[in-house]
Amino acid sequence: MNLIDLKDLSPSMLTDFVLQLGLPNYRAGQIFAWLYKHGVTDFAEMTNLKKEIRQLLADKAWISSLQPQTIETSKDGTIKIAFQLDDQALIESVLIPEGDRATLCISTQVGCAMGCAFCLTGTMGFSRNLRPAEIINQVLAVKKILATQIVTPEENQEIHEKTGLNNLVFMGMGEPLLNLDNLIIALDILLDQRGLDFSERRITVSTCGIVPKMRELGERTAAVNLAVSLHSVDDSLRSQLMPVNKTYPVDTLLAACRAYPLPPRRRIMFEYILIDGVNDSAEDAKKLVKKLRGIRCKINLLPFNESKNMLYKCPPQARIDTFQQILWDAGFTVLVRTSRGADIGAACGQLVVRPGTKTTGDCSSISDNG
Ligand code: SF4
Known part of the structure; x- marks a missing residue:
């Protein structure tokens, strides 16, 4: 049985x-x-x-649990944890400490089918969805790691409430909305006050733009934050960067963002990776302003985190500044996220593990999503 x-x-x-x-x-x-x-x-x-x-x-x-297979710590304090699942598949989570708070970037799939051109996870292809337990166990394992660092040995019997882990971002391996049923079970568990008791304001689900599932997420869950990976508002370029755009083009995606049932005072977060000579011109910024007009949002600019496995480069600082200034001048809230954990290969949407190899990857620029 x-x-x-x-x-x-x-x-x-x-x-x-x-x-x-x-x-x-x-x-x-x-x-x-x-x-x-x-x-x-x-x-x-x-x-x-x-x-x-x-x-x-x-x-x-x-009752399942996950044991870390490897834990790597960056010189900036970012911690990348690899877990081996029951079927030997590997996933990674990234913990980004900031003062007495910490953000955990969680994976929802083994690999990813979406094939975004700037993302190492996409090169793995898709293996399978994570079960709700495998999603939740990433959080529990990391809380345990934090608890053993900050509480006395006697208190280690119990996972401590005050671990400082207060932000969860579903931006690790995989497209969360393509594992929506399991994601929703995991969210129900995370938000339940009798257990982990996370605030819905401190949980962000990120999508590359699976439009029908965005609607479903809004209808089926408590009001967690929504992040949308945009990276261009030009259909032809966005389709090159993100094949999902051929199915759900920019205007369709932005219409879904406008229709998303955002609670009062909450905003959609648009993620925009700035890639040298690809999507980082003043013209690109002006087009972005035009397209996002009227959407309650904030914009995260993520200068591309260079890796030997990718041809793309990070733009010069002056171009990043100009891009940001154009958005500011148009009245948008815009932040440039500095890369975290680059020395251990830990930056947003670029986690990659292959069976039989040491884990590598990148997951940076994630935090402060509340
Ligand atoms: S950016 Fe996200 S959706 Fe795109 S391939 Fe990477 S993990 Fe998948």
């Missing part, structure tokens, strides 16, 4: 499971707290459950 990984169940699915076992409703809340507040991975540790209940659970279910 296949055992159910309890971490694949949303809070309401866990309640249904508990009721099916003939247990009262409140047991689901107790189990949920053990899983996510205390981080237990063994039913024997659920000490407020009778022995017979623990045995009943063990007969039907199991």
Whole structure:
């Protein structure tokens, strides 16, 4: 009989499971707290459950966890963690500390099918979606790493509330909206106050522009933040950079952004990687201004993080400044994100792992998404 990984169940699915076992409703809340507040991975540790209940659970279910395979720390403090999954597939998460806060960049797929031209993950191709448990376990594993660094050994029994991990960005390997059902279960777990209790304002889901799924995300979830990888508003160029644009061109994508059910005072974040001589001219900036007019948004400019595996280059500083100035002058909120973790290969949308190899990758310029 296949055992159910309890971490694949949303809070309401866990309640249904508990009721099916003939247990009262409140047991689901107790189990949920053990899983996510205390981080237990063994039913024997659920000490407020009778022995017979623990045995009943063990007969039907199991509790997965992820152990870091490698942890690399950049000289700027960025930490890249590789995890090996049950089927030996590898994924990476990136932790970006900033003072007493930290942002975690989470993967949602093994590889990615979208093939963006500037992204190393795209070169891996797509292997599979991550289960909800595999998404959540990245967060739990990183909280544990942080907890062991900042609390005393006696307190390490329990995953500590105050780890400083307060921002989650779904910008790691994969296109989150192509794993939407599992993403939504993971979000339900992350936001539940009985467990991890993340604020919806501190969670950002990033998409390359899967238009129908954007609508679905808005309809099916609490109001997490939405980031859209734009990188050009010229259809021909954007299709070269991001093949998804052939299916959902710029105007279709921006119409979906306009229709997205944003809560009051919240803005869509547009990500724009500046690539030398490709999309970084004053003309490009002016076109961007024209297209984004009327959308409640902020713009993150990400100077391209050069890598020996990519032909693209980072623009000179003067061109970055001019591009930013044009957006500022038009009244947009615009930030230039400096690269983080470049020395360990850790920059946004460029994580790459291949079976049998040491992990490499890049994930920078991610943070402050609240
Ligand atoms: S940028 Fe994102 S959507 Fe595009 S290939 Fe990379 S991981 Fe996939």
